[in-house]
Amino acid sequence: MKFFIAIALFALCALAQAQEQQTCQVDVQSACGSIGSGEVRNCNARYGAIGHLEHKMQDYIQLQLKKSYEYLLLATHFNSYQMNRPGFQKLYQGLSDRAFDDTIALIKQVTRRGGAVDFSKPHDKGVANPPEVHLNELESLARALDNEKELTLGAIHVHTSATHGTTASREHDPEMAHYLQENFLSKQSASVRKLSGYANDLSKLVSVREPSLSVYLFDEFLQKQ
Template structure:
């Protein structure tokens, strides 16, 4: 009886194997080539990566651009004229975070069998090469810029998640990646920066806000 069950199970496995289309298995000897006659079939692309890859590229562009923008803001407040170490620290940390996020996104693309087009980054309307940023802002207006940037990054993550979950076919792995790496953290970031904006706006409405701005900068430096 046991031998009969074993034979039946083995036969079932063979039948399932024949029913599946193992493209790489059938073409493994030439499946990694790339020609008209022999297109690549042994790769790490699956699910909805074809639908989401352009969205990932756009979010990489956005993070690199915002990292550069924050870096300029950081160096502006690190000058001897401005001398705001707290603002310098805040914007440097935000610059590093956006750059690290771009690296994680690049890893995600290559992990799923894609390739990042760095020429598209340099040609993007918001790219570093195309940037024309204004730095003649006071501390309050710079925080307003930072809040706008964080909301833009949040909207970008939401759009990427929407493409991952509603595309056909959808890509649950990318959706999970975006949720884990970006969505929750962006909520906290928008909340934090909006709090800074409202606190500093109250200080700026005073008759002489210079001491209040100094103390606020000291507070940022200790965070």
């Protein structure tokens, strides 16, 4: 008899534990019951470490949007009749478009995981203070390289948080880490390598006494990329 009582108690405990874990099911049962509240707050797409990654992702989204704006200003600067550097304009327009597309992709990733992105709140990653863009060709490449490294470090920061979790809970998020690895870290590494090569090549070309022809030919090279 004691054996059957113990089995029954174990089954009841397991059922109660399952109900606690299936919070969406509990919400639905409550909402659809005879005195249901109509609320199913736990029926969402949030899981893993989205709770502590959400604000970090928003920071990175704001950074991507800021860099897209900066690259657009650089592209406009080199597209003017004074500068007339279509190769540099093409390079920076491409970087601006890529950063903007990455912004949209990151927003979709956050909302797919049940998070939200709020652009109404002021943020230190915003675009309130536009950067100085009246730079020469080599200075602009140096600025672009610094920007790409900043974007890379931003992705690494979120990836590290997704991999190692918070100090208190050690909760991690493999799906978010994989998403950043596949879509951002490899791409950013290639971009840093390309721009660092451009900056070093152009620095050698402008070291001659009359660098105008060298800069013109380098711009021609950029147009073909």
